[in-house]
Amino acid sequence: MFWNENKECMPREQMRELQGKRLQKLVTYVYHNVPFYRKKMQEMDLSPDDIRSIDDIVKLPFTTKQDLRDNYPYGLQAAPASEIVRVHASSGTTGNPTIVGYTRKDLAIWSEVMSRCLTAYGVTRDDTFSVSYGYGLFTGGLGAHYGVENLGATVIPASTGNTEKHIRLIRDLNITGIACTPSYAMYLAEVMEKMGLTKKDLGLRIGAFGAEPWTENMRKEIQDRLGLKGYNIYGLSEIMGPGVSYECQEQNGSHINEDHFFPEIIDPNTLQPLPYGQQGELVFTTLTKEGMPLLRYRTKDLTSLIDAPCPCGRTSVRMTPIMGRSDDMLIIRGINVFPSQVESVILEMKEFEPQYMLIVDRKGNLDTLEIQVEVRRDFFSDDIGAMLALKKSLSDKLKSVLSISADVKLVEPNSIARSQGKSKRVIDNRKLV
Amino acid sequence: MTIKQLSVFLENKTGRINDVVRTLGQNGINMHAFSMAETTDFGILRLIVSDVDKAVEVLRAQNFAVMSTEVICLSCDNTPGSLAVILEYLAEEKIFIEYMYAFAQNDKAHVVIKPNDLKACLAVLDAKGCTVLQKGDL
Numbered sequence: 001m002f003w004n005e006n007k008e009c010m011p012r013e014q015m016r017e018l019q020g021k022r023l024q025k026l027v028t029y030v031y032h033n034v035p036f037y038r039k040k041m042q043e044m045d046l047s048p049d050d051i052r053s054i055d056d057i058v059k060l061p062f063t064t065k066q067d068l069r070d071n072y073p074y075g076l077q078a079a080p081a082s083e084i085v086r087v088h089a090s091s092g093t094t095g096n097p098t099i100v101g102y103t104r105k106d107l108a109i110w111s112e113v114m115s116r117c118l119t120a121y122g123v124t125r126d127d128t129f130s131v132s133y134g135y136g137l138f139t140g141g142l143g144a145h146y147g148v149e150n151l152g153a154t155v156i157p158a159s160t161g162n163t164e165k166h167i168r169l170i171r172d173l174n175i176t177g178i179a180c181t182p183s184y185a186m187y188l189a190e191v192m193e194k195m196g197l198t199k200k201d202l203g204l205r206i207g208a209f210g211a212e213p214w215t216e217n218m219r220k221e222i223q224d225r226l227g228l229k230g231y232n233i234y235g236l237s238e239i240m241g242p243g244v245s246y247e248c249q250e251q252n253g254s255h256i257n258e259d260h261f262f263p264e265i266i267d268p269n270t271l272q273p274l275p276y277g278q279q280g281e282l283v284f285t286t287l288t289k290e291g292m293p294l295l296r297y298r299t300k301d302l303t304s305l306i307d308a309p310c311p312c313g314r315t316s317v318r319m320t321p322i323m324g325r326s327d328d329m330l331i332i333r334g335i336n337v338f339p340s341q342v343e344s345v346i347l348e349m350k351e352f353e354p355q356y357m358l359i360v361d362r363k364g365n366l367d368t369l370e371i372q373v374e375v376r377r378d379f380f381s382d383d384i385g386a387m388l389a390l391k392k393s394l395s396d397k398l399k400s401v402l403s404i405s406a407d408v409k410l411v412e413p414n415s416i417a418r419s420q421g422k423s424k425r426v427i428d429n430r431k432l433v
Numbered sequence: 434m435t436i437k438q439l440s441v442f443l444e445n446k447t448g449r450i451n452d453v454v455r456t457l458g459q460n461g462i463n464m465h466a467f468s469m470a471e472t473t474d475f476g477i478l479r480l481i482v483s484d485v486d487k488a489v490e491v492l493r494a495q496n497f498a499v500m501s502t503e504v505i506c507l508s509c510d511n512t513p514g515s516l517a518v519i520l521e522y523l524a525e526e527k528i529f530i531e532y533m534y535a536f537a538q539n540d541k542a543h544v545v546i547k548p549n550d551l552k553a554c555l556a557v558l559d560a561k562g563c564t565v566l567q568k569g570d571l
Contacts, residue, residue, distance in 0.1 A: 375498050377498045377499065409444075409474050410442075412442060412444050412497065412498060413498050414496035
């Protein structure tokens with residue numbers, strides 16, 4: 001089943017031609033509307049006329065998360081403010097979040113690509129579909145929501161929390177599909193079992209899981225416990241949100257909606273493009289975006305691309321599961337966490353040494369984050385109450401910066417290993433790859 | 434007269450108290466009394482030692498978070514009710530005790546007290562004729 005067979009199964013040559021045309025238009029658009037890109041291109045002695053086909057994409061400058069931060073909030077926006085109809089935001093590494101404005105057309109394309117994903121999973125207008133990503137600044141909730149509506153199925157905007165009520169709704173409203181993080185799906189199974197219900201009491205058959213890395217073992221367990229088939233969905237707010245790529249029934253890599261998001265794989269060190277099949281950093285160019293179009297945005301996600309035809313009939317390039325990151329970003333309970341965020345908080349508090357360690361684990365089905373910090377020798381207090389208050393004050397600050405709660409552990413001075421070169425700040429004990 | 438108490442921050446880790454005690458021993462510092470206060474992930478070891486300044490120095494050299502705190506060490510009879518009388522004096526004057534620990538030997542008991550107000554506490558003890566120990570008495 002296809003939502004848009006014309007685009008999803010377009011012959012490769014025709015697709016490249018379409019991509020080339022869209023790229024030319026995009027480059028002209030950003031050159032004239034985004035001073036940041038005009039300046040960059042001029043510095044490279046590049047004009048929009050130099051882009052004649054999709055092959056010329058390698059001539060264009062890259063965009064990084066740092067560029068987004070430096071141009072906070074609206075510096076990379078191409079469309080006039082009056083054309084922006086919605087804004088989403090994702091966490092920044094330190095301080096500024098990334099702000100993404102969408103035009104009406106951007107939202108229509110987002111719904112279109114989400115409909116393609118859902119159709120590939122087997123969702124039809126006869127389904128009732130629950131969206132259990134967080135609604136709000138995070139793109140997950142609203143992105144999936146409008147995709148379901150666009151497809152014509154019934155959307156249940158369950159969001160997260162109140163899991164027992166949600167499970168009763170799944171049973172009572174005959175909800176057949178759900179979009180959430182894989183860890184939330186595991187939690188859902190747990191709560192369902194605690195309520196004395198089995199998968200047979202629920203009619204779930206399709207799960208759209210994403211926003212965090214997950215393994216084949218998790219897939220098997222979720223499928224087994226909830227009685228559904230689980231599909232990967234990939235996206236990032238800088239590019240659009242969920243719906244950038246999706247698994248088909250073959251579940252062998254995620255098809256990229258490459259008429260809208262052009263993928264490249266580069267060597268993160270040399271920045272040179274790598275051929276299909278080789279692992280490197282995933283880079284996207286938003287071919288059709290109006291609000292905040294990006295040229296060659298470095299996702300920092302490590303993966304490879306498959307261009308071999310897929311038995312499902314789709315001709316689009318597929319990406320393999322994310323193998324890791326080329327930066328130090330962690331995804332904890334679906335939230336992006338950078339060690340530098342923790343550092344910025346600790347540096348502000350004179351009671352602690354500028355030394356810390358993040359220990360990530362998965363206990364049961366929930367990611368845990370422990371942050372160890374060293375108490376400074378001269379700020380140690382003999383008063384236990386004062387020490388506990390200090391610990392709580394750090395926990396509270398971290399929570400407001402990270403958006404997730406962490407378990408703070410005060411440790412002795414000099415007990416965290418120092419290193420000569422790049423210090424190791426993270427121990428991730430989750431087995432996700 | 435107050436006495437300097439040594440306080441050491443310790444992670445809840447097996448063998449950690451041992452490291453403190455060994456370091457003191459190797460440097461010829463004797464312990465007269467100590468108590469351990471603990472929370473879920475860290476503890477504070479409080480000690481009365483023969484040479485506080487030296488103890489601070491040698492423990493800091495081993496990267497321990499250490500500080501010295503002024504406390505009062507009083508001596509009373511090792512008989513039922515002796516301490517109760519003294520604590521009653523302090524309570525009457527609204528002196529709050531943050532923590533205390535004690536040890537008894539033969540006919541005397543020594544009590545280390547950390548009050549919220551050292552000066553006021555000493556004044557009460559003096560006025561009531563209680564025996565407050567000085568550094569050399571231990």
